[in-house]
Amino acid sequence: MTTITPTSANDAPLTPLRFLQRSAEVFPQKEAIVYGERRWTYAQFAAEAEELARAIRARIEPGDRVVVLAPNIPEMLIAHFAVPLAGGVLVALNSRLSQREIHHVLAHCGARLLFVDSELTGMVGDAFAATDTLAAVIEIADPEFARTAVPVGPSHESYTVFIESGQPLHGAVAEPVRWTIDDERTVISINYTSGTTGTPKGVMYTHRGAYLNALGEVFHNSFGHDSVYLWTLPMFHCNGWCTPWAVTAASSTHVPIRTVRPEAVWEAIDRLGITNLCGAPTVCSMIANADEAHPVDRPLRITTAGAPPSPTVIEQLERLGITVVHVYGLTEVYGPFTICEYQSEWDLLSAAERAEKVSRQGVAMIQAEAPRVVDADLIDGDLVDVPRDGLTIGEIVLRGNNVMAGYFNDPSATAEAFRGGWFHTGDLAVMHPDGYVEIKDRAKDIIISGGENISTIEVENALVSHPAVLDAAVVGTPHPKWGERPKAYIVLREGHEASAEQILAHTRLMIAGFKVPDFVIFVNDLPRTATGKIMKVTLRVGHGEVVVPANPTPAIALVVVAVPVAAA
């Protein structure tokens, strides 16, 4: 077998840095970033990344972690290139973490630099108290954010001053920045898990994995020169599914937005010609239910994940002319890993049957290996697939170039996640005869009632199909006879009314009686992580009482009316 030893002539380590370098070479004058009144061409985007990289490089050692805590502002996007250009590892922090969690992450990753948006400085507190590795906190004063940037801590440098330190001195030639890397398996970023299931873990991405995932995103989103991408998906979430690199690879236009509000999203769709956006089902629901919602006059594709979109919302969006693509993944696999590829024969199905098909998690993306659904137990040390019957529940396991390098500084958690040579997602699913994976529940959220599995998603979809129901979450509650029984948290649509009895009667028409919840609790809103996952741990705490989320950041006041209902 002839195998080649690569040389510099015929082997370039894969890195998404190349994408910005190329777009700046090829389309220097093309609009790369549109943010409020500010504009960056690709030449300016690359120049600012270089400048920031030079400033960072002067303050870190290669491989040092550089943390950014900011909304979806251009500086966050630019950091996705500038930090690795400087030889650093990017840690984009979830802006919904508590101060305690932020300090945990700063200490755990051994942060050298922390960039923080003015609005969020209060969340950080005294970052220097968190870790002695920290050399500086740099505050980004976003002009789109009205409040004047006031340094809050003792060493909050200004971003403007900091980045100027990367400019060459008057008359001098700028120190060159290397857009290439020596080893494509170098870590490019660490993404901390949202921590719904415990202490956040630091998921390491490599340049190679980010490059390949970005090309996969380009293909599945059909990103091209004319695409205009709206940043409704937080960049701190799996590096925005590698989309900072993907959109740049295709020389498309980025449209970051500071806060995701329905009027801002619809204004961007109408005024800037948005062609693509991504987001959790809450984003889909928000767009579909906005006052501004109207049929779109050019193709718009929403890629959604985090939880299966409800068939009801999919239908609402499709009526507006918006295509919904469902993908599935998690932090550990660079964001999306599977996609619910549309099959042309689904055109012949009823709307309801089609909605069922497209809400599945689907099949491997172009750059990914095929997902498997396996038994909980190894047999002779091997993972064993469940039958492809659409019924037998097992765990989704994944492998390939878009599986994380490992958890940072956590070899035992890494080994546990990789047992049997595959990454264990913790997501319970079935494998359909057509090879499509369908999640039945997060392992920890499944309800087992009388020995029968109840998929909370199935129950939630049934609840949401009631015309008065905007949102619903179902969790298990202990039961002396059945082990567990479902209870439902329901958000009603504004201006709509329905009783628990009415909603449950509707639900009973759609799913088996034993799956119909015993309790209905009406609330104003559901507690969610920044990534759109419902914090079911929080919901389980309450039992009809006023529920105060353990993590105060999302600050959701649950106005609760307990409505016990006779067991089915």
Place this chain on the structure above:
Amino acid sequence: MTTITPTSANDAPLTPLRFLQRSAEVFPQKEAIVYGERRWTYAQFAAEAEELARAIRARIEPGDRVVVLAPNIPEMLIAHFAVPLAGGVLVALNSRLSQREIHHVLAHCGARLLFVDSELTGMVGDAFAATDTLAAVIEIADPEFARTAVPVGPSHESYTVFIESGQPLHGAVAEPVRWTIDDERTVISINYTSGTTGTPKGVMYTHRGAYLNALGEVFHNSFGHDSVYLWTLPMFHCNGWCTPWAVTAASSTHVPIRTVRPEAVWEAIDRLGITNLCGAPTVCSMIANADEAHPVDRPLRITTAGAPPSPTVIEQLERLGITVVHVYGLTEVYGPFTICEYQSEWDLLSAAERAEKVSRQGVAMIQAEAPRVVDADLIDGDLVDVPRDGLTIGEIVLRGNNVMAGYFNDPSATAEAFRGGWFHTGDLAVMHPDGYVEIKDRAKDIIISGGENISTIEVENALVSHPAVLDAAVVGTPHPKWGERPKAYIVLREGHEASAEQILAHTRLMIAGFKVPDFVIFVNDLPRTATGKIMKVTLRVGHGEVVVPANPTPAIALVVVAVPVAAA
């Protein structure tokens, strides 16, 4: 710097085999290949590749070379997957080689198996005489080819019988085929150069390079599920620019055709909804000038390379609603490496100015590193770029993942090609201020007259812009005073007439007087290699006499009228 040691969980060696495996998993029932009345779904395509791989595997050792000599028939396409699936290295042979050249390649690569289309068996002669490594010759009897397949040699096995040997015995389970590889830098194919400049050399491609080039093709051709690709480009040419793998990656539909005739091409465009095809400028010209030519009613994109397309042909095709994309590459770089990316500001230019822009060789493709144009001489061992002035001629050098692994069994030619750490193309070009490369000539074809370089391409474009001229080639001829002077070979359009004086008067309006040819020779056709390059070596032999090409295969009868014209 944190660098990761990959494991099977988070690292899958890149191979284009994955693309067929995935398309068969995800779109098993989708039409993969349409060939005359025959059809393959993706499931059938993968199954036949597996079957053929099993049959081949039984007859070779890993890494053995498997040669295929065939037109663009489905078996050639399937071999692009079956041979590497079997652990072999594919050698797709140019069907315009002479028997001597075929025997040279068989011996040079140490062929183990030779597959040959019935129509071409006569070309091969006694293949066993060429090399003692050869174990079998397998004859493919294409039903689309009317002639009955008659075994010509002593051991010409039938393809049908051969592939059946890959089927499991009745009742037995098929031996599994591995769709994965151990090392992505394993050689997947060897492509012999067309040999215009000497003995054919065997260019080695790796699985990694083929995978990345295929993804680049997917992006730049916008291949998607709905694309229908017409095989006008020979698959033996740089493995069809890696398009067998690219079209399969996107789960598009392949439409192979046995011979590229205008009526067959237009029938496929009209009846099968072709969206993409590739080919040399001769293919563009054939499509534009066909009797069947008419405006297309859906998007059709032609990607062309091999020589810069003439502005006249580009304009003709654009009037039919056909988009022409110009790319540049060579066998040593997996086919296309640069692309003339369209800039929206070119919309504002005149048609002539725009044609000039789009006929340039352009910029790096998405997966490629930036091309350079360098001085002939190294300075202190380093390559030195020519100024970006659009004037200074240098040599194009390339590097990155889409540069060949090397020449098979030819370390000295490999070292020579890679001097200075870059692959030397031998193509002479200028670098424009906008970073676009423009070829001025093949190093060996440039005409130096009175110390001034004359680009033969520039002269050819000027000649072809005359309404009566269908095709033109310009070569240098020795001159006592000026060193060299240009002479032109001209093919007139059917039904058109023009004298040499008329054509040269037209040319003189377009280019500097010293570039206008001294001789015009009217011919019926130009001798071209299978890849569309004009065989200028052949043209230089003649001087107004009847010219017989050195290589008899293309068998072009040049009917010549010598018209000496006074030097400018």
